[in-house]
Amino acid sequence: MNAIAAIEPAHASAQRLRERAFHGATFVAALLVLGLLGGVAFALLIGAWPALGHFKLGFLTSQVWNPVTERFGALAPIYGTLVTSFLALLLAIPVSFGIAIFLTEMAPVWLKRPIGVAIELLAAVPSIIYGIWGLFVLAPVLQRHVQPWLIEWLGPLPLIGHLFQGPPYGIGILTASFVLSIMVIPFISAVMRDVFETVPDVLKESGYGLGATTWEVIWQVVVPYARTGIIGGVMLGLGRALGETMAVTFVIGNAHRIGSSLLAPGTTISAAIANEFAEAVGDLYTSALIALGALLFLITFTVIAAARLMLMRLGRKALSNV
């Protein structure tokens, strides 16, 4: 019945109409994203304009943040955002890599599922929980056991020594980076695991067949094959680290200062906004906070664009190698 009805002209035109309506609906949905993004960028720019126009380039180069005299500079939050995210990735990438390799190449079958589920659960923990844990559990441990050790043994070293000097407060840039790294590990390792699993068994088996060790197969077959996916996972983690607010606010020490030590308190863009927006009085103050938001938007955008560019280059290189 249906098969016959499908070729009736009236029905066919109805079907075409449906197709077109569906096409239109999905197109509108896709456009909506662009519209929203444009709207956000526009609103941020409008809101940030009074502060940017008032402080000009000084907004980017000054670390003064004084609501009383209404002088604002974003250098300290920019520095804090970049440094905590960089350190978080530095700590998270090797661990995530290890987790993903173990899960795909080495783990016995019965262990794969529990660890996989545990990672997914870690990704679902709300950030405020990480913040509270960082403040009440991690910070005292770092303060009593880890930081005194760092200060004593790494503090006197040349070159990197100044990164580990000052009083052990327990909270600060280093603690924030540590909490962030724990928060991004599930994201990075989950993506890495998925891309490692896409490596065809034939490739790996031919590696083993040529007498390669597991180590050699991983470094010379799996990693090169999954390179773009690895970078994608890292960028996903970086995106999360750059914008993370609540957990960082709890453990970073919230000081608009750039300390030479990683143990010193600092602040990030999102932490500053979360701390101060609710009680910000005065147009310039509010505008300066929105300008911070616009800067974060710009930084995230740059990071994503850079990642895309890198992936494109890698893709081209892979093609030319073939």
Added chain:
Amino acid sequence: MSLFGAKRWSAGAIAVIAFAGAQAADISGAGATFPYPIYSKWADAYKQQTGIGLNYQSIGSGGGIKQIKAKTVTFGASDMPLEEKDLQESGLVQFPMIIGGVVPVVNVKGVQGGQMVLDGPTIAQIYLGDITKWNDPRIKKLNPSLALPATAIAPIYRSDGSGTNFLFSNFLSNAYPKFKETIGASTSVQWPVGIGAKGNEGVANMTTQTDGAIGYVEYAYAKQNKMAYTALINSAGKQVTPDAQSFQAAAANADWAHAAGYHLILTNQPGEKSWPITGASFILVYGSPPDPAATGAALKFFDWAFKNGAKMAADLDYVPLPDSLVAQIRNTWKTQIKGVPAI
């Protein structure tokens, strides 16, 4: 199972009915987070008696001021009073509603709650980074009988914008000219030293876990967590401990009669018993309200709270306004708010 379902359904129905009923008469307000616990406790009791509820969004003083200026709420609440000029420009009437105090807390080995005595200039120098050790002669001078260690002082401050910050920095500004010149008073200030913790709970936690720390929290918080608070020297040169009496003394000794728009900050008030870091939380309503009935309902609630709310306030460690001040506020309502039914 079916019983559970039925129960849930009826609970939902009740919620819907309550919501529909509430819509007609609810009082809407927004602002300061500091008085939120007492406002909601009053609102609960008031609703039981009158059926009129309060929808108060504790979004912060800055948000409260913005919302009342945008006329999206009937009243705004702020921990930082608006200037008389600002009130006149916007047509707002301001009055204090409840009093609270800020208490310095310390974590120094061997020092119990109430044992240490500090004064404004000393605390200001600690937060400026000029006094860095607990055995500094300037602290010793105030505490001749205490054995003070040579521990480094770790100043802890509130990182989120708050009325607590405003009162504390205002107190230090009044007490020590250098603090006023270099830092000043606001809901957020640029602290030259120390670390910022979020909220009362953050400051309390950082202070208890850091050896040699000093911080400042709302009185209720220090009391309920049994923190090592300090005594202070007030502007009359007398030593006072933080409690309801010393907060109320500060409010009673303040010169409200001559404060236009009740613009008065209760730090460093005269009087031998006045706690020097006391503050009032303020309410803002329109002098010619766009919806007189709604503003009238709000004032009726505040009037009820003045009459019946003192016990509830004391339970939560807030301090009710002195009677003379309440009389003055009622008079302000009568003379400055137009078109509102008499209470």
